[in-house]
Amino acid sequence: MLTVHHLENSRSQRILWLLEEMGVDYEIKSYQRDQETSLAPPELLAIHPLGKSPVITDDEITVAESGAVMEYLLGKYDDGTLWPAEGTAERRACSYWLHYAEGSFAPLMLVSLLMGRIETAPMPFMIKPIAKGIVAKIRENYLDRNVGRNLDFLEATLADSGWFAGEAFTAADIQMSFAVDAAEVRTNLREDYPNLAAYLDRIRARPAYQAAVERGGPYGLLSINKK
Secondary structure (H helix, E strand, O other): OEEEEEEOOOOHHHHHHHHHHHOOOOEEEEEOOOOOOOOOOHHHHHOOOOOOOOEEEEOOEEEEOHHHHHHHHHHHHOOOOOOOOOOOHHHHHHHHHHHHHHHHHHHHHHHHHHHHHHHHOOOOOOOHHHHHHHHHHHHHHHHHHHHHHHHHHHHHHOOOOOOOOOOOOOHHHHHHHHHHHHHHHHOOHHHHOHHHHHHHHHHHOOHHHHHHHHHHOOOOHHHHHHO
């Protein structure tokens, strides 16, 4: 039996969505975040040594990491709708975005999250201006420039078709959803990047997306990223 080990408010929401799009039968084992740290619970360590989500078990097979889980499921269940044919430009684009989402963009969002937490963390009065100064320098010299460059790239990619890997909706759009969700929290996305905002509206209107949210529970990425 295919089981998704689903951590609330996490990347595993994409795996539920993918399975709903493909119409695959699966079961969910849900895990709650620690209310103080927002980290995954230790029970996930029994499934995978890193204790993180997403991770799936398919009988005796265990697969972790968003891109690897998607490739496994697409290879086994997709009929060619979400995973374009080998050798096509659409397949190369789809593969690129499956890796880009976590390899290039997610680290920037993580740094942004950490900088925000440093800025708001309780600390001695004399230390606070020093910490804020360091954060400001990181934003000025690294973070803001790189986030802007990546968002400009994503915005331009969606300018023609509105999808990431060609004219049709594919697994690339599922994989990129978490990245754009995070960008909506961390930037003025709806004011500055209309193509990305429209993309979010389109994916959230899909019946399979809504079914995944219904099965997986409330998807409060906004609240988890603001902590």
